[in-house]
Amino acid sequence: MSIIGIDLGTTNSAVAATDAMGITTTIAARDGSRTLPSAVYFEPSDEVSIGARAKSMAVMEPERVAMLFKRGMGEKTFLTDGSAFAVDGKVWRPEELSSLVLKKLKQIAEENLSEPVTGAIVTVPAYFGELERSATRDAAEMAGLPLLRIINEPTAAAIAHGFGGGSRSENVLVFDLGGGTFDVTIMRVESDGEMTVLATGGNHKLGGTDFDSAIIGIMAERAQTELGVDILAEDWMFSDARDKAEEIKKELSTTDSVSRPLQTGQRPYMFTMTRAEFENAVADTVEDVSDTIETTLDDSGLSASDLGTVLMVGGSSRIPVFASMLKELFGKEPTFTKNLDEDVARGAAILATKTSGSADPRSELAELAIPTDVASHGLGMTVLKDGEAENEINGLIVSAGTPVPAHGSETFHSVADGQTEVRLRINEGDDEDLAYCRPLGEGSASFGRPVNAGYPIRIDVAYTEEQIVYVQAYDGETGTLIGEVTIKREGSLSGTEKDSALAAISEKGVR
Ligand SMILES: Nc1ncnc2c1ncn2[C@@H]1O[C@H](COP(=O)(O)OP(=O)(O)OP(=O)(O)O)[C@@H](O)[C@H]1O
Ligand SMILES: [Mg+2]
Structure with missing residues (x-):
């Protein structure tokens, strides 16, 4: 075992x-x-x-x-x-x-x-x-x-x-910048070892790969101006450029200037980059990362001085500019x-x-x-605001930051006389505006008979500790389950596909 x-x-x-x-x-x-x-x-x-x-x-x-x-x-x-x-x-x-x-x-x-x-x-x-x-x-x-x-x-x-084992109580910020995702988490660690996440933020499409891409962009531009060659013309040349870009990026974490020969299809092109050039190329990203940290800190209800430890995780944490940024934000050296x-x-x-x-x-x-x-995102259902057909909003059931596992229950109402069914559209997001939410999937529930407008339907949402969602609909008057609602996750595999x-x-x- x-x-x-x-x-x-x-x-x-x-x-x-x-x-x-x-x-x-x-x-x-x-x-x-x-x-x-x-x-x-x-x-x-x-x-x-x-x-x-x-x-x-x-x-x-x-x-x-x-x-x-x-x-x-x-x-x-x-x-x-x-x-x-x-x-x-x-x-x-x-x-x-x-x-x-x-x-x-x-x-x-x-x-x-x-x-x-x-x-x-x-x-x-x-x-x-x-x-x-x-x-x-x-x-x-x-x-x-x-x-x-x-x-x-x-x-x-x-x-x-070593957090969570007891002894000290403090607020900890975990900065995790990996290859593909950026995550910031603020948690409270109690002296009895209890750990509670206060807020999370991040961007799951931001990471070391994007820094490689920034370097590749500069490589291509220079090879074009200096030699008149397109180093991205073929897939294999691109793969070579990508490998070299990553090597250059890693070395720049400890040195000031790095060179590598790039495949061009003809004579290799010698590419050199300095740390200053690299930092310049990723300056906007550093700014975004810093903004996300500040927003997450706001969400946690803490201020910079309330943090005991700032812990850096993930390979891209080795890039010195991020440690400097954290030091500036929190006034102390981050810990690796x-x-x-x-x-x-x-x-x-x-x-x-x-x-x-x-x-x-x-x-x-x-x-x-x-x-x-805690739930990293809110969860709601598409409903009609004030019963107007053209006014669809996200009716929030569980808000972001709720400790998980969580249960949410909200009663909505049918809009038309003679309605027999309701369509259930579940969204991820806290905003009332659907433009800021992501549709999770759809289901439907049937009353089994026609009901009048304004008839109550109760939606129960279970958010497991793994933040996986289950939705059930109940007849708001009789309290009976009106059909198990299977959320059809648009992006995922169906039973037979699986x-x-x-x-x-x-x-x-x-x-
Ligand atoms: N010395 C270094 N300097 C800069 N970047 C580095 C260094 N060492 C590793 N990296 C980068 O760290 C990234 C990999 O980090 P890590 O292994 O933490 O990511 P991951 O766990 O695969 O990704 P994620 O956590 O986003 O899913 C790669 O982009 C790699 O190039
Ligand atoms: Mg990782």
């Missing part, structure tokens, strides 16, 4: 395990590496390679390599042009690709622990909404991973860093977690062992409190 924690990252994933005594180990793959690039390469044979080989194959066969698919979780595709990612005639959706990564991580863990995995916690960005979370659940299910629960990445990082690249998986492992009940009562785990999260996805995934040997 073994319990694991998984950080399913946009660019890198990791797996860790915590034993009954509370000792945590990041599990290394056979080659010794403790993080696995979240890249999938479809081999010409029926196998798929996950990890470093897949990432490097992007230069050779970009059309058979999928990367950054976490950015499309809950949507049909992750490709920025909106087209589907297909190999050998089969479309692979973000959750299916994630499922292959999970399958590989499970395999690494089982090889290493010599035992089957019996329970796992998978982490997601705090800012993930319901669609992304349920897609992550689907991915775990398709990978055959016995999922204990999903938790937020910053919460996991804070646990790995001990294992920047592994702490999310480690925190997940600690919590997995704790929640599975397998922890030894004498271990430190006994002291650890299970953290409470079955065929499962078949495709089990068929693929991962290596």
Whole structure:
């Protein structure tokens, strides 16, 4: 029996395990590496390679390599042009690709622990909404991973860093800037170990990849002006530029100037970039990140001086400009977690062992409190304001910031005489204006008979601790359940699609 924690990252994933005594180990793959690039390469044979080989194959066969698919979780595709990612005639959706990564991580863990995995916690960005979370659940299910629960990445990082074990009470800000997402979480840690998330904010389409793209833009521009060549003309040249851009970016975190030769199809082009040039290229992003932090701080009801620790997580935290920005905002040096690249998986492992009940009562785990999260987004239903057909608004049922699990109940009214059914459209968002909300899905409920205008219908919403939504409709007068409402999540797999996805995934040997 073994319990694991998984950080399913946009660019890198990791797996860790915590034993009954509370000792945590990041599990290394056979080659010794403790993080696995979240890249999938479809081999010409029926196998798929996950990890470093897949990432490097992007230069050779970009059309058979999928990367950054976490950015499309809950949507049909992750490709920025909106087209589907297909190999050998089969479309692979973000959750299916994630499922292959999970399958590989499970395999690494089982090889290493010599035992089957019996329970796992998978982490997601705090800012993930319901669609992304349920897609992550689907991915775990398709990978055959016995999922204990999903938790937020910053919460996991804070646990790995030693918060939640008791002793000090303070407010903590977790700044998590990874490869694909930016998350900021403000939490209160009590001296008895209790952790409560006060506010979360972020952007799930902002991360290290965007800094790479900014560098690629500059590379292309210069190669064009200086040599008259288009270094993005071919997919393989683009992949080469992308690899070099990432290398340059990483080195610029510790040096002032970096050079790399770029493929042009002819003679390589020597590209040089200074840290100042890089900082200039990402200045707007730094500004956005800083604004998001200030808004989140506002939402938490705290001021800058109320924060005890500012904890930096995620690979892109290594870019010095972010530490300087945090120092300016909070007047103190931020703290880095001990294992920047592994702490999310480690925190997940600690919590997995704790929640599975397998922890030894004498271990430190006994002291650890299970953290409470809050809903990262509000939830409402499309209703007619003042009964006017042209005046549709989002009728809020659960507001953002509500501790989860949460239940919300709201009574709405039928609008027409003789109405037999109501259409239920559920939205994610706090705003009354539907333009600022995201439709989650639709369902319907039937009264079973015609009712008059103004007849009450009660909508109950359950928001699980993983922030997955269930909706039920009741007859407002009799209190009977008028049909189970299945939310048809627009972006996710239907039952039969899931079955065929499962078949495709089990068929693929991962290596
Ligand atoms: N020294 C460095 N300087 C700048 N960026 C770095 C450095 N080291 C790693 N990165 C960047 O960090 C990113 C990966 O970070 P991390 O592994 O935390 O992300 P992730 O967990 O895959 O993504 P997410 O948490 O967004 O899903 C990559 O974009 C990588 O280029
Ligand atoms: Mg991460």
